[in-house]
Amino acid sequence: MSQTIAQKILARASGLKEVEVGQIVTPEPDWVMSHDNAAAISKTFKKIGVEKVWDPEKIVIILDHVVPASTPEYAQNHLDIKRFVEEQGIKYFHGMNAGICHQVMAERGHDLPGSLILGSDSHTPTAGAYNAFAAGIGRSEVASIWATGHLWLRVPESFEIMVNGKMPKGVYAKDLALHIIGDIRADGANYMSVEFRGETISEMTMASRMVLTNLAAEMGAKAGIMDYDEKTEQFLKGRALKPYTPVKPDEGAEYQKRKEYDASDLVPKIAFPHTVDNVHDIEKAEEIDVDQVFLGTCTNGRLEDLRVAASILKGKKVNPKVRMLVFPASWEVYMDALKEGLLETFIRAGAMVMNPGCGPCLGAHEGVLAPGERCLSTANRNFKGRMGSKEAEIYLGSPATAAATAIKGKISDPREVL
Amino acid sequence: MGIAHKYGNDVNTDVIYPGRYTYKQFGPEEMAQHAMEDLDSEFVKKVKPGDYIVAGKNFGMGSSREQAAACLKYAGIKAIIAKSFARIYYRNAINFGLPAITIDTDRINDGDEIEVDLEKGVVINHTKGEEYRFPPFPENVIKIIEAGGLIDFVKSEIKKG
Numbered sequence: 001m002s003q004t005i006a007q008k009i010l011a012r013a014s015g016l017k018e019v020e021v022g023q024i025v026t027p028e029p030d031w032v033m034s035h036d037n038a039a040a041i042s043k044t045f046k047k048i049g050v051e052k053v054w055d056p057e058k059i060v061i062i063l064d065h066v067v068p069a070s071t072p073e074y075a076q077n078h079l080d081i082k083r084f085v086e087e088q089g090i091k092y093f094h095g096m097n098a099g100i101c102h103q104v105m106a107e108r109g110h111d112l113p114g115s116l117i118l119g120s121d122s123h124t125p126t127a128g129a130y131n132a133f134a135a136g137i138g139r140s141e142v143a144s145i146w147a148t149g150h151l152w153l154r155v156p157e158s159f160e161i162m163v164n165g166k167m168p169k170g171v172y173a174k175d176l177a178l179h180i181i182g183d184i185r186a187d188g189a190n191y192m193s194v195e196f197r198g199e200t201i202s203e204m205t206m207a208s209r210m211v212l213t214n215l216a217a218e219m220g221a222k223a224g225i226m227d228y229d230e231k232t233e234q235f236l237k238g239r240a241l242k243p244y245t246p247v248k249p250d251e252g253a254e255y256q257k258r259k260e261y262d263a264s265d266l267v268p269k270i271a272f273p274h275t276v277d278n279v280h281d282i283e284k285a286e287e288i289d290v291d292q293v294f295l296g297t298c299t300n301g302r303l304e305d306l307r308v309a310a311s312i313l314k315g316k317k318v319n320p321k322v323r324m325l326v327f328p329a330s331w332e333v334y335m336d337a338l339k340e341g342l343l344e345t346f347i348r349a350g351a352m353v354m355n356p357g358c359g360p361c362l363g364a365h366e367g368v369l370a371p372g373e374r375c376l377s378t379a380n381r382n383f384k385g386r387m388g389s390k391e392a393e394i395y396l397g398s399p400a401t402a403a404a405t406a407i408k409g410k411i412s413d414p415r416e417v418l
Numbered sequence: 419m420g421i422a423h424k425y426g427n428d429v430n431t432d433v434i435y436p437g438r439y440t441y442k443q444f445g446p447e448e449m450a451q452h453a454m455e456d457l458d459s460e461f462v463k464k465v466k467p468g469d470y471i472v473a474g475k476n477f478g479m480g481s482s483r484e485q486a487a488a489c490l491k492y493a494g495i496k497a498i499i500a501k502s503f504a505r506i507y508y509r510n511a512i513n514f515g516l517p518a519i520t521i522d523t524d525r526i527n528d529g530d531e532i533e534v535d536l537e538k539g540v541v542i543n544h545t546k547g548e549e550y551r552f553p554p555f556p557e558n559v560i561k562i563i564e565a566g567g568l569i570d571f572v573k574s575e576i577k578k579g
């Protein structure tokens with residue numbers, strides 16, 4: 001039987017030769033990841049009545065959602081996690097000075113080609129840029145994996161998205177991803193494993209590929225996967241924690257859905273409030289005043305994102321009525337941006353450079369919105385109330401759009417300032 | 419029998435259970451008080467134990483937060499009936515012992531008196547005198563729902579050895 005990447009990885013992790021679409025399997029993940037919610041998960045784990053976790057070397061915990069703690073409750077969560085990590089001898093605990101979990105998973109060599117990664121965060125599919133099958137699961141599910149080492153999964157249908165053509169100047173992976181989501185809608189890939197390929201994807205950096213697999217979650221996908229190539233190999237050199245075997249689909253593998261896109265005629269895109277699939281060309285958004293510009297997150301807080309924003313902001317000023325917040329996605333990005341002088345560019349322009357982490361993306365701290373305020377954000381979600389008040393509005397765009405918008409104080413086309 | 423509380427398409431986890439509460443360790447009662455807070459502030463006042471949520475497509479899109487399923491269960495919701503579910507939400511609901519039933523919901527109106535028979539695979543609309551069938555759940559899902567959720571299921575499996 002010809003198999004997709006999803007089928008091959010799930011079969012291998014379940015100890016089976018092959019699996020069929022729709023089959024329920026109980027694989028053992030190569031990594032199971034959680035973040036600040038590990039505090040709640042550890043309490044659920046204790047309820048199960050098992051003393052020790054199944055494998056302390058396959059559990060990864062990364063603190064990122066509310067770091068440093070903004071309330072005594074959050075501080076207690078972090079403390080509970082630290083104690084649990086010590087008690088269980090969890091090998092891969094990345095504390096507050098690491099970064100956003102999806103970025104840290106890649107940087108610290110967890111995102112391995114052919115691996116099965118399950119995580120208690122909906123943007124876990126980000127790791128698929130490294131040819132992993134990575135899916136988001138719930139907290140109880142993580143607790144049950146900690147106890148038993150496996151979890152039930154349904155083998156998903158696969159959806160091949162082919163992208164060809166050279167991306168025009170001022171247009172980025174974020175614009176492409178938003179374009180796709182606007183086209184197939186928020187449930188366009190529900191339950192499915194999306195395989196992205198084509199010359200545009202091959203040309204992309206690993207950082208840009210991660211934007212697409214990150215946003216696969218906003219298409220409803222279970223996983224977003226890319227082929228392994230020399231760029232993947234290059235990135236993993238010196239990082240990969242274990243040997244790995246890349247996975248390719250078989251010829252004749254069955255795709256329940258296929259779509260093709262031409263990247264060469266794309267324009268910058270904006271997702272309007274309050275859904276990620278409410279996507280329009282930037283033209284429609286121009287002249288919308290904003291109060292906050294948020295550059296960062298697991299979608300767009302990587303070095304190339306900071307570079308393009310800094311190149312636009314260099315020698316300019318953030319509009320005085322706008323607060324611009326910059327969150328490097330990780331400590332590594334933070335350090336690289338420091339060495340390249342990007343942080344100085346942001347600070348001179350009047351932006352606030354914050355610590356690596358999720359920031360205000362989920363509305364917990366560090367820059368939440370007041371009623372009536374508008375934010376141009378490089379994140380992946382713009383749901384009502386997500387970043388603070390439910391009377392606020394979130395518009396999603398690329399880092400270049402964010403920088404151009406910060407200068408003008410209204411949503412602006414980055415092609416005019418590049 | 420319970421009342422149908424009807425909502426539209428793409429109801430997301432941020433309006434079912436806002437992110438500002440997800441890292442607070444609330445007990446069941448407090449979680450129930452915030453159910454649907456950013457979508458329908460009247461919901462907690464009108465919901466009664468044994469009621470149902472009825473929705474359009476892609477119910478529960480967004481975050482993996484389990485409280486978005488838990489808060490509805492704690493608010494007394496017996497099952498969620500929708501045209502389709504976002505995949506993590508579907509899992510979270512089942513894993514919390516809250517049945518997630520997929521049918522065409524166009525014929526059910528807000529306020530209809532309905533009932534779900536999981537074994538027979540049927541939703542009964544008493545207000546309209548209609549029945550809507552749905553395919554039975556896979557065996558593993560039935561076992562989890564019967565156990566009251568994934569954690570209780572895992573506990574009983576471990577006990578069995």
